[in-house]
Amino acid sequence: MAATSTVDHQGRPLVAVTGLGLVTSLGRGQAENWGALTAGRSGIHAVTRFPTDGLRTRIAGTVDFVAAEPFCAPALAERLAELAAEEAVEQAALGRPGDFPGALFMAVPPVEVEWTQRRALAEAVPPGGGGEVTYAELLSAAATGRFHDWHDLFSFGTVADRIADRFGTVGSPISLSTACSSGATAVQLGVEAIRRGEVEAALCIGTDGSVNPESLIRFSLLSALSTQNDPPDAAAKPFAKNRDGFVMGEGAAALVLESAAAARARGARILGYVLGCGERGDGFHRTRSSPDGAPIVAAIRGAIADAGLRSDDIDYVNAHGTGTPENDKMEALGLMTVLGERMREVPISSNKSMIGHTLTAAGAVEAVVSLLTIAHGRLPPTINYAVPDPAIPLDVVPNVARDHRVRHVLSNSFGFGGQNTCLLIGAEPA
Amino acid sequence: MTGRDVLVTGTGIVSSLGEGPEPHLVALAGPAQPRLETERFAPYAVHPAAAVEWGLQIPKKADQRQMEAWQKLGVYAAGLALDSAGLKDDPDTKSRMQLVVAAGGGERDDAVDCQILTGLRTAADPGAYLNERLTSDLRPTLFLAQLSNLLAGNIAIVHGVTGASRTFMGEEACGVDALRIAQARIAAGQAEIMLVGGSYNAERPDALLNFALSGLLWRSAFASVWDRPAAGGGLILGSGGAFLVLESAEHAARRGAAGLARLAPVRSMRSPRPDEAGADLTRLWRESGAAADALVLSGATGVSAQTSAEHAALAALAPDATVHAVGDLVGHTLEASAPLGAVLATALLADRQAGEVVVTSVGHRRGAGLVRLTGLP
Numbered sequence A: 001m002a003a004t005s006t007v008d009h010q011g012r013p014l015v016a017v018t019g020l021g022l023v024t025s026l027g028r029g030q031a032e033n034w035g036a037l038t039a040g041r042s043g044i045h046a047v048t049r050f051p052t053d054g055l056r057t058r059i060a061g062t063v064d065f066v067a068a069e070p071f072c073a074p075a076l077a078e079r080l081a082e083l084a085a086e087e088a089v090e091q092a093a094l095g096r097p098g099d100f101p102g103a104l105f106m107a108v109p110p111v112e113v114e115w116t117q118r119r120a121l122a123e124a125v126p127p128g129g130g131g132e133v134t135y136a137e138l139l140s141a142a143a144t145g146r147f148h149d150w151h152d153l154f155s156f157g158t159v160a161d162r163i164a165d166r167f168g169t170v171g172s173p174i175s176l177s178t179a180c181s182s183g184a185t186a187v188q189l190g191v192e193a194i195r196r197g198e199v200e201a202a203l204c205i206g207t208d209g210s211v212n213p214e215s216l217i218r219f220s221l222l223s224a225l226s227t228q229n230d231p232p233d234a235a236a237k238p239f240a241k242n243r244d245g246f247v248m249g250e251g252a253a254a255l256v257l258e259s260a261a262a263a264r265a266r267g268a269r270i271l272g273y274v275l276g277c278g279e280r281g282d283g284f285h286r287t288r289s290s291p292d293g294a295p296i297v298a299a300i301r302g303a304i305a306d307a308g309l310r311s312d313d314i315d316y317v318n319a320h321g322t323g324t325p326e327n328d329k330m331e332a333l334g335l336m337t338v339l340g341e342r343m344r345e346v347p348i349s350s351n352k353s354m355i356g357h358t359l360t361a362a363g364a365v366e367a368v369v370s371l372l373t374i375a376h377g378r379l380p381p382t383i384n385y386a387v388p389d390p391a392i393p394l395d396v397v398p399n400v401a402r403d404h405r406v407r408h409v410l411s412n413s414f415g416f417g418g419q420n421t422c423l424l425i426g427a428e429p430a
Numbered sequence B: 001m002t003g004r005d006v007l008v009t010g011t012g013i014v015s016s017l018g019e020g021p022e023p024h025l026v027a028l029a030g031p032a033q034p035r036l037e038t039e040r041f042a043p044y045a046v047h048p049a050a051a052v053e054w055g056l057q058i059p060k061k062a063d064q065r066q067m068e069a070w071q072k073l074g075v076y077a078a079g080l081a082l083d084s085a086g087l088k089d090d091p092d093t094k095s096r097m098q099l100v101v102a103a104g105g106g107e108r109d110d111a112v113d114c115q116i117l118t119g120l121r122t123a124a125d126p127g128a129y130l131n132e133r134l135t136s137d138l139r140p141t142l143f144l145a146q147l148s149n150l151l152a153g154n155i156a157i158v159h160g161v162t163g164a165s166r167t168f169m170g171e172e173a174c175g176v177d178a179l180r181i182a183q184a185r186i187a188a189g190q191a192e193i194m195l196v197g198g199s200y201n202a203e204r205p206d207a208l209l210n211f212a213l214s215g216l217l218w219r220s221a222f223a224s225v226w227d228r229p230a231a232g233g234g235l236i237l238g239s240g241g242a243f244l245v246l247e248s249a250e251h252a253a254r255r256g257a258a259g260l261a262r263l264a265p266v267r268s269m270r271s272p273r274p275d276e277a278g279a280d281l282t283r284l285w286r287e288s289g290a291a292a293d294a295l296v297l298s299g300a301t302g303v304s305a306q307t308s309a310e311h312a313a314l315a316a317l318a319p320d321a322t323v324h325a326v327g328d329l330v331g332h333t334l335e336a337s338a339p340l341g342a343v344l345a346t347a348l349l350a351d352r353q354a355g356e357v358v359v360t361s362v363g364h365r366r367g368a369g370l371v372r373l374t375g376l377p
Helices: A029-038 A072-092 A116-122 A135-143 A150-153 A158-165 A182-194 A213-221 A258-263 A293-305 A327-345 A359-376 B021-029 B061-066 B068-085 B091-096 B110-118 B126-137 B142-146 B150-159 B171-187 B205-212 B251-255 B274-286 B303-319 B326-330 B334-350
Strands: A014-025 A103-107 A174-177 A201-208 A250-261 A273-280 A316-318 A408-415 A421-424 B004-014 B098-102 B162-169 B193-200 B240-248 B261-263 B267-269 B295-298 B323-325 B356-362 B368-373
Touching: A014 A029, A014 A072, A014 A182, A014 A258, A014 A359, A014 B004, A014 B267, A029 A135, A072 A158, A072 A201, A072 A250, A072 B261, A103 A158, A103 A359, A116 A135, A116 B110, A116 B126, A135 B110, A135 B205, A150 B205, A158 A174, A158 B323, A174 A182, A174 B171, A182 A293, A182 A408, A182 A421, A201 A359, A201 B110, A213 B142, A213 B251, A250 A258, A250 B303, A258 B267, A273 A293, A273 A359, A273 B162, A273 B274, A293 A327, A293 A408, A293 A421, A316 A359, A327 A408, A327 B251, A359 A421, A421 B323, B004 B021, B004 B068, B004 B171, B004 B251, B004 B334, B021 B098, B021 B110, B021 B326, B021 B334, B061 B150, B068 B150, B068 B193, B068 B240, B068 B334, B098 B150, B098 B334, B110 B126, B142 B150, B150 B162, B150 B323, B162 B171, B171 B193, B171 B205, B171 B334, B171 B356, B171 B368, B193 B334, B240 B334, B267 B274, B274 B303, B274 B356, B274 B368, B295 B303, B295 B326, B303 B356, B323 B326, B326 B334, B334 B356
Parallel strands: A103 A174, A103 A201, A316 A408, B098 B162, B098 B193, B295 B323, B295 B356
Antiparallel strands: A014 A250, A014 A273, A174 B162, A201 A250, A273 A421, A408 A421, B004 B240, B004 B261, B193 B240, B261 B368, B267 B368, B356 B368
16 A cells, blocks of 8 residues: 555555654653663662652652652643643644644543542541541541642543643543553544544543552552562563563653544654554453463454554564563463464564553553654664573563664553553554 | 444443332432432431342352452443343353443542551651551552452453453543443444443542542532532432443344444533533534433532533523433432433333433533433334
8 A cells, every 4th residue: 555545454544643752761752762762771760759668669660850749640640741742742743732633532540649648638637536547537627628629639530631721632531541551542542533534633642650659569569560679770671581570660652643644634744653453351360361362362463453464564563561470471472373483583672671661651652662663763672681581482672772674563552450452553554 | 424323232220229220210200219328428428329139240259359349330230231231141242342431440448548547647757657557458459449440350350341441531521431432433333332331439438538628529418409509519429330232233133132222422522611511511412413302311410510500501402301310319420420321311212201312411520421312213
């Protein structure tokens, strides 16, 4: 199909990418992040945001160079999303400032009142009988009206509403979660809306700024996190035999999607195409994949088929690659099942080895990196790969970036609750 | 864009009034007699979920133990919807079925919160104390009972609905948008059959806390949502779950399923300003082509500005229409409120009590939505 076509193999509007924005622990903007990612630099460090005494995991890829007030997960998530969206919308040069002519699909972390606020409420009323704090007291403190703004701050729809307000997106903004595949789902929803002809453009964002004591401890209690705190930059070891869990990360990414027809008509620079999306649920277990990998296989196959491609067309995989023993094994199994023996030669690397697992944002972050990989013809490495795992006989682009012409990237995202979402991103229409 | 017909072929509901369409149809027919819990969270009342036999829809005790109340309500209602659509024993269809869930987050462990807050009052090193107590006191599985997308995850596990799921968050608006995008995907041929809905557990102090912060909870004796603005306004939360099986007419015909109602394209707006809620609802009503004599199931919350605005807008748009405030029957079920309204609309249409029903949703803070359903011949 020629690069001038505006529809895909099924006659649907072809979906182009015309703007990208990125912020992670490695820095702000595409250039800073790309430089660090291809230098094999880690953004993971000791957590200084809160005391880590007594914690089994004391490291994360927090974004410490962005302020948020009052400091809490939704405020940081909003600020990170705003930075990423500013960069993406500016690059796309679509619409006027504050007047983005498209829908907003936003992967946002679940929010709730945090310990800072809970403590403030507990201290706002005199202790009851015996000095025991009760929820009745917290409710009394809330009823004073002194903490009025916190209701909106900790409502689920607020972050997306504020981003919609700031960028002037069209329609009711979507706040979504598919756990650790949320960012990819935001892109998928944008692709679908453009294919339906409902909108000509979409702003798709994934954001997460949730490294706080309770969320870190929750993941820690599920034994999901690496405990190799020293040195921090060596903790995330996707695909290595000595991998021992993921490292939490923060960040945001934004993509401006447009129908190729609209993008070409306005002479926009097209950075690539989202050619296909695949998804599949898994009813096996709340945190573990079906042992046969069937849902992962179905999601990968779904993305390839949706794009009108064959598995042989994939020439690089941007891995989910969390660095947990389970994920990396199942991801490799799924890929080997679909791509067969050829998978031994197809390079695959994990951005999470450097930026950690940006959770809600990860699918969007990695979609942006996939597009940068296509643009630069260079593969970011999987760092900390010192001990190969014989069960994962893959080319993980160990430790050092490599030049490689990439036409089609498969970007994988898998999450708790049986969420499997794969994107097929291409340099040109299929 | 013209689309395919989208049918409702199954519904499931559980609320303070009970489960299934019948108790709700009775309540809609008669004077509202809400069932309230007024003691447990005084001065705030809630509409508590009716007792149900969880095992009927969640057979494994191990699954029940892994879920908190909001998830159980949702999984239970989803099971009722699958039963109603004749799909409970159709693993093939369920394995292709897509899922859109409207959800917030799950409940906290109140006792743990309070113990830690008590200890923090005197802790020499609060940071270290918080770390130590959270590490030792949080149940590892509680996280999975809190995560927004784990209602969908549990529906996949318990009912085998494994096409793929997406969870929309964001209070009332996400319930409307879940229906909107599901309808649009089926109408456009992007999906054939979907399970859509949500659930909410009002019987927990942390949920009340969130609303108490902004003074939005009704504190007086029960009054209709329409009468509350005159006394300052306020909402009464309700526990419940509601799911619908949506299906292309072709798909339903192929499997010989009877449609209960037709779901028109769903309308929604960001509607961030309470003073414009009436104008926004009016715009959605006109765009939807709703008839002036449609039966209206209002999702009005009782919060002053929005409720007054909706009341005035409906009086102008449909002066002769019968308007039921769903909140007066079952309380405000937040994310689940639009799906719950759509389930009740389907019940009325299937029972031939109306030919067209419009479900409104004007959020307590933002978001306006309109869900229009029509009866089938």
